[in-house]
Amino acid sequence: MKYPEVLSFNDLLPHLAQFDAIIDVRSPSEYAEDHLPGAINCPVLDDEQRVRVGTIYKQVSSFEAKKIGAALIAKNIAQHIEERFLDKPREWKPLIYCWRGGNRSGAMALILAKIGWPVAQLEGGYKNFRNHVNEVLPQFAPRFQWRVICGTTGSGKSRLLTSLASQGAQVLDLEQLAAHRGSVLGDLPSQPQPSQKKFESSIWQTLRNFDSTLPVYVEAESKKVGKLRVPEAIMEEMRKSPCINLRLPTEQRVELLMDDYAHFIEDTDNLNRQLDFLHVLHGKEKIKDWKQLADKGQIGELVRELLEKHYDPAYLRSINRNFLQSENALLIDQTGISHEDFLQSTKVILQSDLALAKNTAGMGNPTSAASKT
Structure with a gap:
């Protein structure tokens, strides 16, 4: 199987317990507002960096923003690997997600997959999960x-x-x-x-x-x-x-x-x-x-x-x-x-x-x- 594997939340839901880690790569403030149950926060851009890259994107160009963002993301992913993941065995299976577009989670998922871990990425990110909660909560109640x-x-x-x-x-x-x-x-x-x-x-x-x-x-x-x-x-x-x-x-x-x-x-x-x-x-x-x-x-x-x-x-x-x-x-x-x-x-x-x-x-x-x- 080719990794990272990209899956929707509905496909992932029956298998959530099988992941060794659920990694939320969004900024700390995004994570604090809400996250998947049991997820840990490994931001590839912190709050200040996210604002900085977003400002460059709007005021200068997407190309300049992507250059700056890529450099910051690479440094942050390297730090997370050194501090949190070096002791993980080859069989360690993480699920990674960001907000919606997949750029932030995709960067970490690609690097971890290249190392050799069986990585999964949540398609549609946190927004996919949030849509699921909004949809099923009303269905839960009468059950x-x-x-x-x-x-x-x-x-x-x-x-x-x-x-x-x-x-x-x-x-x-x-x-x-x-x-x-x-x-x-x-x-x-x-x-x-x-x-x-x-x-x-x-x-x-x-x-x-x-x-x-x-x-x-x-x-x-x-x-x-x-x-x-x-x-x-x-x-x-x-x-x-x-x-x-x-x-x-x-x-x-x-x-x-x-x-x-x-x-x-x-x-x-x-x-x-x-x-x-x-x-x-x-x-x-x-x-x-x-x-x-x-x-x-x-x-x-x-x-x-x-x-x-x-x-x-x-x-x-x-x-x-x-x-x-x-x-x-x-x-x-x-x-x-x-x-x-x-x-x-x-x-x-x-x-x-x-x-x-x-x-x-x-x-x-x-x-x-x-x-x-």
Whole structure:
């Protein structure tokens, strides 16, 4: 076979796991916005060099730009080979891609192929992959049996998802993928949210490895998690799917939130800045009262006030309006927030779904029957 081998993403997809490395040769900023799952960044032009070559291309000529670009690309590829690839055996099989045109990935693919490695190059580059994600995400959504974890703020929905995952259940943790807890106080310290494209790629990567005959557990979310939009097709399926209502006494909810939001306790100035976003809903006087509680260190009282006056009413209105099966939800009552408490709730949920699956199979459900063939 002649290398480098140029393949479309649809042809590559069933064989992605067979590559020893997926190499993104785009600039660091392009890579940071989004990339193929598991790809490493080996830029053949860094951000500054890419701008420089692009400027010469527009203002002088394509010929001059190609000369300068070729020199820079050759130097960078040589550096990557010396620093990262010299120890690779003859059988090492990399997949290489760039943005779209193939010039940058083609340069590295050609050199690595000349060395003797069985190199593959992604035709159409990252754009080919992005088109695939845009196309299949809406198709993924109706394939799965969604189970939506509901519950007022602080009831431990994220911890329950973690517990479910630890027991082998299929979990789509949107807040984890979005690096945000989904509320006005949801920003994570020192962890910016990914781009919208990266968020969607992470969802695609998670769902493509799931078994469509088994439930997928997900937390009830609004259309946005922080600044990121949940794909519309997934939201539509979630909102009409069976719900699980997790309930926890208020005292334990306050304790859990003070644990999860400890960074605000340590930085009340940041907490007060976030409270300012609630002015429109609660007025300046109420926000002033809440800030005073924060400044006095009365965080437990502040959390209780926020739950009773802001989070609970808003959450219940949203759940009743948007999640059609919330009234018929499986009720899970917890009295504590320990690992064992969430593990016990996990066992109840999994046993309930197992019983439901057996009952459905006994009624001759076509999907259940097909899953056995």
